[in-house]
Amino acid sequence: MTIITLGLASVLRSSVQLIFGAHSYSFFIELPNASLEYGDILFPSERVWAGGLSIIAFALVLFFLFRTRWGVAIRATSESQSKAMAFGIDARFILLMVWGLSAMCIAVAGVMISNFGALSYLTGSAGLRAIPVVLIGGMDSIGGSLIGGLIVGLCEALVGSYIEPLGLVGFKDVAPYLLLLIVLFIRPYGLFGTVRIERV
Amino acid sequence: MLSIENLRVVYHDVISILNGISLKAASGEISVIIGANGAGKTTLLRAISGMLKMFDGDIIEGDIKVGDFSLKGLDSTDIIKKFGLTYVMEDRPVFWYLTIEENLAAAAYSRWDRTVKADMEKVFDYFPVLNKLRQQKAGYTSGGEQQMLAIGMFLMTQPKILLFDEPSLGLAPLITEELFRIIERLNREGMTVVLVEQNAHAALQIGHRGCVLENGRVVLEGPAAALLENEDVREFYLGAGTKERKSYQDAKRYKRRKRWL
Structure with a gap:
């Protein structure tokens, strides 16, 4: 499924390029101004919106996973497909549902990211940044991905403003992966990866 | 037959x-x-x-x-x-990372009727041991409790x-x-x-x-x-x-x- 998804991504990217061309469009959603200012720090309006919406999306996903019948089924299936099948959970449907759910989350993220400025067929590659986020937070930890996102974001911003001016152009994009490498050396399951239940 | x-x-x-x-x-x-x-x-x-x-x-x-x-x-x-017809697999087929209650809810996934809650209480009546462990993750319970949970989950499928x-x-x-x-x-x-x-x-x-x-x-x-x-x-x-x-x-x-x- 992962491979299919990657393949689908390149098909979509190329078809977008074919239909809309390779140049960028300007893209703004009319949203009420929500910029915040604390002393020297300025949070631009669209970033505040993006942060707020992602927290809402996060809460919705959490609610779905922990409070609905499908959520229980998803968590059961993620543990063992065969056990889930034996108790009447349609594992294939659950996989498709999770896939659709992630696509929905990505759609929200995509709109928010394009709202920062330009929209082009390359906007989708921002999704690659999710890899260090998820791995640093821990693959199976939901709260971990939130913290991981903050860590990676801060790391990128700090490196961008303090290290890149020293002459290391583009180091901003590498820094999260270096961080990921260090984290994986120390904690192979990520910072908040679930403790495996082991029976002794 | x-x-x-x-x-x-x-x-x-x-x-x-x-x-x-x-x-x-x-x-x-x-x-x-x-x-x-x-x-x-x-x-x-x-x-x-x-x-x-x-x-x-x-x-x-x-x-x-x-x-x-x-x-x-x-x-x-x-x-x-x-x-x-429900098959209870060998080696205690419970979901380790779900709580006992969630395990029972997961087993009732294929049902849409309103009696799921009542049936769950019936299972707890059947196995009083499980009642104390409702919010416990199934992976941390003993083998006997897990097997009883497995039977409870089986009962939740209306078999x-x-x-x-x-x-x-x-x-x-x-x-x-x-x-x-x-x-x-x-x-x-x-x-x-x-x-x-x-x-x-x-x-x-x-x-x-x-x-x-x-x-x-x-x-x-x-x-x-x-x-x-x-x-x-x-x-x-x-x-x-x-x-x-x-x-x-x-x-x-x-x-x-x-x-x-």
Whole structure:
């Protein structure tokens, strides 16, 4: 499924390029101004919106996973497909549902990211940044991905403003992966990866 | 009535596990299947419950029927919904990372009626041990509690037929006894049970009928009481055959096996 998804991504990217061309469009959603200012720090309006919406999306996903019948089924299936099948959970449907759910989350993220400025067929590659986020937070930890996102974001911003001016152009994009490498050396399951239940 | 007609099953298209099995499990009875490791007991249960695809197995011949309806080619989800036939896998098939309550809710996934909550309370009545552990993750409970949870989850699917794979696996004798009492009680309340067991003695004592599987074939079938008395079964499966001690060298299982076929 992962491979299919990657393949689908390149098909979509190329078809977008074919239909809309390779140049960028300007893209703004009319949203009420929500910029915040604390002393020297300025949070631009669209970033505040993006942060707020992602927290809402996060809460919705959490609610779905922990409070609905499908959520229980998803968590059961993620543990063992065969056990889930034996108790009447349609594992294939659950996989498709999770896939659709992630696509929905990505759609929200995509709109928010394009709202920062330009929209082009390359906007989708921002999704690659999710890899260090998820791995640093821990693959199976939901709260971990939130913290991981903050860590990676801060790391990128700090490196961008303090290290890149020293002459290391583009180091901003590498820094999260270096961080990921260090984290994986120390904690192979990520910072908040679930403790495996082991029976002794 | 669950009937299996000349069933042949292969894994990965080449490994032949069941070589033509015919069996009948009458409604309201406990049918016990015993056999050595690798005889095909688990495969048989997987085939009946529609789980074979999951393990890359295939039914190449024969049929499985509940009443007049064939189960062949149906998914496990359909089989549970339409026929109330649920397979409790071996080694305590509970979800370790879910709490006990969530486990029961997950098992009730295929149902949409309003009685799920009430049924859950019924399960807690049935197994008071679980009541205290409701919010506990199932992975942290003991083996006996997990097996009871597995039965509870099974009950949540509103079943009529129980396929139980080795309930006594890795459990203390006392707990095993309790489990068998529970199975007997379920049976008295009208459940059809197909029980696969290594603990042949205990299983045959609660069973109505029994059969012995060997190399994917049924080699012996009959009322459970008769099997308990059978010389060969006593020697090979109950560990109490001839009086004098034998060394393995003299046993010559292969010769005795031949007589059965």
